[in-house]
Amino acid sequence: MPEPLMQARPKHNLGQSGLSIGPIAYGCWRFAGSDxxxxxxxxxTAIACGMNLIDTADIYGIDNPAGFGSSEALLGDVFKAQPALRYDMVLASKGGIEPGVPYNSTKTYLMRACEASLKRLRTDTIDLYQIHRPDMLAPFEEVADALSTLRAQGKIREAGVSNYSPSQFRALQANLDVPLASHQPEFSALELGPMLDGTFDQCQETGALALAWSPLAGGALxxxxxxxxxLATRLYAVAGVLDAIAAQNSVTRAAAALAFTMMHPARVIPIVGTQTPARIKEAASAIRVKITRSDWYRVVEASLGRRLP
Incomplete structure (x- = not known):
């Protein structure tokens, strides 16, 4: 029997801050709308399950009646009700999406966006502030200037990027005096792009955290x-392999799918967004899933729809 990989998953460190992060993160993109x-x-529940990185963004909640910023505002209300929670987590947020534009990473906008996020979140500092999507009209030196200024002012501890290509990451990094702390692409058993386009290679090269959004493929998995x-044929094939892994570990398919993402040597941190406490606990069981090298590659081949050479 092949030896299962990744039996122990150590915590991760965020950039130069020294903040420690668990192997799974909790995301707030569906967070708005509840009391x-x-x-x-x-x-x-998420923090109790070891998901101490709480990921949000100013755009989250825009589809909710409360609108733009409502997810951050709700999290700020949670901090108001229970201030100690702020110190139990590593708080991450994102900016740079301006409704109707759609992207704005000018220094003026990013400074204003971050300050607005701080106000909604009722906090003085965001531990990890990420550019949500690349603004093709913003010079990298201007984006870097905004992030450096926010960091110097103590409004953010670390800076990172979301949905950046490896070349965009590299160009922004060239204008910064400190390393970018994170790379956040879409990644799941159905979306292997970051393994193939150099994103996760770059994370291993630079030490940036690999954060994965939609690790359950928007619920399809x-x-x-x-x-x-x-996609249906690939989904059926991937689900079949994941079900076998789940059965071997007495967990759900969701836990097996999360464990698949976590096995990559970039030490991927999947961000789960379920709004059900029971499913948050279910997701946490992914840390005890054991997958053999051959089974992991079976998932890859099912996702690609072809055998590897």
Missing amino acids: VAAAQNKIE INGKTDDKD
Whole structure:
């Protein structure tokens, strides 16, 4: 029997801050819309399960009646109700999406966006502030200037990027005096792009945290459903392999799918966004899943729809 990989998953360190992060993070993109007590319960459950990186963004909640900023505002209300929670977590947020534009990474906008996030979150410092999506009209030196200024002012501890290509990451880094602390792409058993385009290679090269959004493929890996006919065949094949891994470990398919992402040597931290405390606990069981090298590659081949050479 091949030896299972990744039986122990140590904590990660965030940039130069020395802050320690658990192997799974909790995301707030669906967080807005609940009352403060329910929101507090979700955050407390996540932290109790070792998900101490809490990831949000100013754009989260825009589809909710409360609109732009409502996810951050709700998290700020949680801090108001239970101030100690702020110190139990590593707080991450993002800026740079301006509704109707759609992207704005000018220094003026990023400074204003970060300050607005701080106000909504009712905190003095954001531990990790990421550029949400690349602004193709913003010079990298201007983006770097904004991040450096925010850091010098103590408004952020570390800076990172989300949805950047490796070349965009490199160009921004060239204008910064401190290393970028994170790279946040979409990654799941159905979306292998970061393994293939150099993103995770760059994380291993630079030490940037590899944060994965949508690690359950927007729920498709849980319910096995998709409206994309081209994706359906791959989804069926991937689900079959994950189900076998789940059965071997007495966990759900969701836990097996999260464990798949965590096995990459970039030490990927998947961000789970469920709004159900029971499912938060279920996701936490991914840390005890053991997957053999051959089974991990079976997932890859099922996702690619072809055998590896």
